Amino acid sequence: MATPSPFGPFELKRGDSDKQQTWGGHKRPNAGNHVTTLQEALVAVDIPLSIIDGEFGPGTEQAVKMFQWCLTAHPYRRFNQALVTDTRNVTQAVNGRVDSQTASELERWLDQSYASTGDLVRLDSALLDHMEVGDGFRVLSHASVRDNDVVVASAAADLITTANTKAGERSVQLVLNQAFRVNGVPVSGAVVTPATRSQHLIGHAIDCNIVDGNNWNNSRTFAAGRQTDGATNLISDLKTAGYRWGGDFSNPDTPHFDKRLNPYGDAYGFKFFFNQRTITNNLPIPLKNLE
Amino acid sequence: MALLRSLITLGLALLTSACAQADTTHTPLAEAWSAGKAIVVTIDATPSDTDETYGDFAYYLNDFATNAGDDWAFFELDSQQTNPDIPIELNVTAPPYSVLFIKAGTPQGYLYPGPILEPQVYDFVQRRFEGKEVPEYLYQFGPDEVRVEMDEESGLFKVGVGP
Numbered sequence A: 001m002a003t004p005s006p007f008g009p010f011e012l013k014r015g016d017s018d019k020q021q022t023w024g025g026h027k028r029p030n031a032g033n034h035v036t037t038l039q040e041a042l043v044a045v046d047i048p049l050s051i052i053d054g055e056f057g058p059g060t061e062q063a064v065k066m067f068q069w070c071l072t073a074h075p076y077r078r079f080n081q082a083l084v085t086d087t088r089n090v091t092q093a094v095n096g097r098v099d100s101q102t103a104s105e106l107e108r109w110l111d112q113s114y115a116s117t118g119d120l121v122r123l124d125s126a127l128l129d130h131m132e133v134g135d136g137f138r139v140l141s142h143a144s145v146r147d148n149d150v151v152v153a154s155a156a157a158d159l160i161t162t163a164n165t166k167a168g169e170r171s172v173q174l175v176l177n178q179a180f181r182v183n184g185v186p187v188s189g190a191v192v193t194p195a196t197r198s199q200h201l202i203g204h205a206i207d208c209n210i211v212d213g214n215n216w217n218n219s220r221t222f223a224a225g226r227q228t229d230g231a232t233n234l235i236s237d238l239k240t241a242g243y244r245w246g247g248d249f250s251n252p253d254t255p256h257f258d259k260r261l262n263p264y265g266d267a268y269g270f271k272f273f274f275n276q277r278t279i280t281n282n283l284p285i286p287l288k289n290l291e
Numbered sequence B: 001m002a003l004l005r006s007l008i009t010l011g012l013a014l015l016t017s018a019c020a021q022a023d024t025t026h027t028p029l030a031e032a033w034s035a036g037k038a039i040v041v042t043i044d045a046t047p048s049d050t051d052e053t054y055g056d057f058a059y060y061l062n063d064f065a066t067n068a069g070d071d072w073a074f075f076e077l078d079s080q081q082t083n084p085d086i087p088i089e090l091n092v093t094a095p096p097y098s099v100l101f102i103k104a105g106t107p108q109g110y111l112y113p114g115p116i117l118e119p120q121v122y123d124f125v126q127r128r129f130e131g132k133e134v135p136e137y138l139y140q141f142g143p144d145e146v147r148v149e150m151d152e153e154s155g156l157f158k159v160g161v162g163p
């Protein structure tokens, strides 16, 4: 049995109901509003939940999963208007059940006045010796973001730092055209339908050209097989390091590199929601230390 | 997305459909041309949700369209459908996601054969069409030059190889 918590001495799960006095999958004789209390807590830490009704349905289960994802995916928490790094390391299954750790963590977040956020970070491209932003690079319109900032998911920041290091080793320069992408475009400007499940939308991809001396290795260079050795070697390095190169796609996309998350998995969906919300709601984005 | 690798040559079908129309000189395409607008035509740009190549293509195209201003007009051409609004006879090979750039009064148009995945390509064409200086490195992003003729009688745009 779980440790007693504001959410009752049960492992709350889908199917539980305050009205039915069913908690932890069993009808209980005692009175309580455990599901309602759970739902109020999830909303208090800014997990999306449309109805507080005391019924543990699919929406509540999804909200619990999103909270569990936040616990384990990254250490960032919102506190007042700022962002803090939670020093507590938690390993938590994302299963939608309010087990004892989920309950105690939710209680701790309430005590600390934490609120949920995504894992976007800013990298100062001026500190990257072998990477720069190109003329066509669009700086994100966001209160935290400065001119040289490249925004990516914290979990994929190593794609940028590794590419920078390897570019140095291969004596080439990377010119970045895009990293994180805001979902959608102004309707008036949309010519074609944007993709909705790209790795860019969660901050796990970059588009860049590999500049080797005066040679810009671009899509047409690769299509013609005229890429330089420096480019070939750098791409090989990045693939060896575990990243995907778009030049290997059935539809080649040679400027594209990513650290792929299954676009149909929960982790992609949750990261998409939180990272896009960070931009929409102008929530703080921390600057990652590159020193 | 299964992007066809085989090249598609557009021509006769579009020519036929264009000529079948009674008044093709007042199509939206012809009007944009007469107004001196720079015209961007995407060819067989089938959307895809998860394809990164499509996603990048769509992003850079939409970003350019959003910022290009009123002197630019955008059209989509589906080579499998007859569209009297876009009477173009393409006598050059254009794989899916190719982009055609044309403008009245310029020495040549441009065809990028396949998806544009770098914003520098748009930058290059915009500078050329607007008579601005082109930095040396941008020439490495230049699309293929094409010859563009508009038949005043039929309103048909004929696009051929070479400037």
Ligand SMILES: [Zn+2]
Pocket (backbone or CB within 6 Å): A200, A205, A206, A207, A255, A256, A257, B052, B056
């Ligand atoms: Zn990309």
